[in-house]
Amino acid sequence: MKGVIFNLFEDFVCEGFGDDTYEAILDEADLQTEGPFVGPGLYPDADLLELVGRTIARLGIPLPDALRAFGRFALPRLVASHPDFADSTMTAKEFLVSVDGVIHVEVQKLFPDAITPRLVCEDAGPDRLVMTYRSERGFCHLVEGFLDGVSDHFGTKIDYHQSSCAHDGADACRFELGFSDGAA
Numbered sequence: 246m247k248g249v250i251f252n253l254f255e256d257f258v259c260e261g262f263g264d265d266t267y268e269a270i271l272d273e274a275d276l277q278t279e280g281p282f283v284g285p286g287l288y289p290d291a292d293l294l295e296l297v298g299r300t301i302a303r304l305g306i307p308l309p310d311a312l313r314a315f316g317r318f319a320l321p322r323l324v325a326s327h328p329d330f331a332d333s334t335m336t337a338k339e340f341l342v343s344v345d346g347v348i349h350v351e352v353q354k355l356f357p358d359a360i361t362p363r364l365v366c367e368d369a370g371p372d373r374l375v376m377t378y379r380s381e382r383g384f385c386h387l388v389e390g391f392l393d394g395v396s397d398h399f400g401t402k403i404d405y406h407q408s409s410c411a412h413d414g415a416d417a418c419r420f421e422l423g424f425s426d427g428a429a
Contacts, residue, residue, distance in 0.1 A: 246293050247359055249326075251282035253319045254293065258300060261318075270299045287358050290382060309386040316390020321398050337399035338374055338424055341392075342366045364388075372425065378418040383411055385418040392422070401426050 258267040276292045301311045324331045330348050331340055341364075349361040362380035369375050378388050385407060396403040404423040409415035 246288055246290050247284070247356060248282045248286035248288060249284045250319075251288060251293060251296070252284055253322055254296060254315060255282070256322070257315050257318045262304060266303065270296060270303060273303075274299050285356065287356075312384060312386035313390035313393065316387040317393040317397065318390075320391050320394025324398055331398065335399075336424075337395050337401040337403060340395060340399065341374060341376065341422075342368075369421075372423060374422040374424070376420040376422060378420065379411075385410060385412070388418070388420065392420070
């Protein structure tokens with residue numbers, strides 16, 4: 246996992262629950278990494294899972310809710326750090342379609358060791374999109390949070406539901422999306 250995700254998670258906890266809470270979580274965590282997480286660095290997925298696990302235990306938040314909240318928090322910050330990926334003329338739908346073929350390709354160029362998920366989009370109509378998420382990490386609830394963040398960022402209502410989930414034995418997570426307010 247790239248260090249930028251760890252940095253965003255730290256910001257998420259500190260802004261939402263305070264620096265002391267994050268420090269206590271760090272003190273409790275059994276991490277493989279020694280020292281601070283640096284944005285371009287690569288760190289074990291297990292370290293992020295440990296931090297998330299300690300956070301939800303300390304705060305009493307269910308994992309799906311925590312991942313959704315983190316995704317919604319992280320999306321605008323990721324867009325702000327790479328504004329070329331979310332051109333002001335794009336719609337929410339266009340942005341989502343560009344994630345796998347543009348954004349993940351650029352991430353791989355910048356960070357060849359990064360492991361990005363696969364996000365395949367099928368155009369299902371002017372205001373609809375079917376998105377298939379494949380990842381060893383199984384963070385489909387984080388994807389839901391990212392969808393909420395995309396909705397916020399583009400000022401477009403995105404209704405979505407997950408019609409299949411890898412956690413339930415499907416080969417991938419499938420999201421059916423509907424856009425309103427000119428999102429096509």
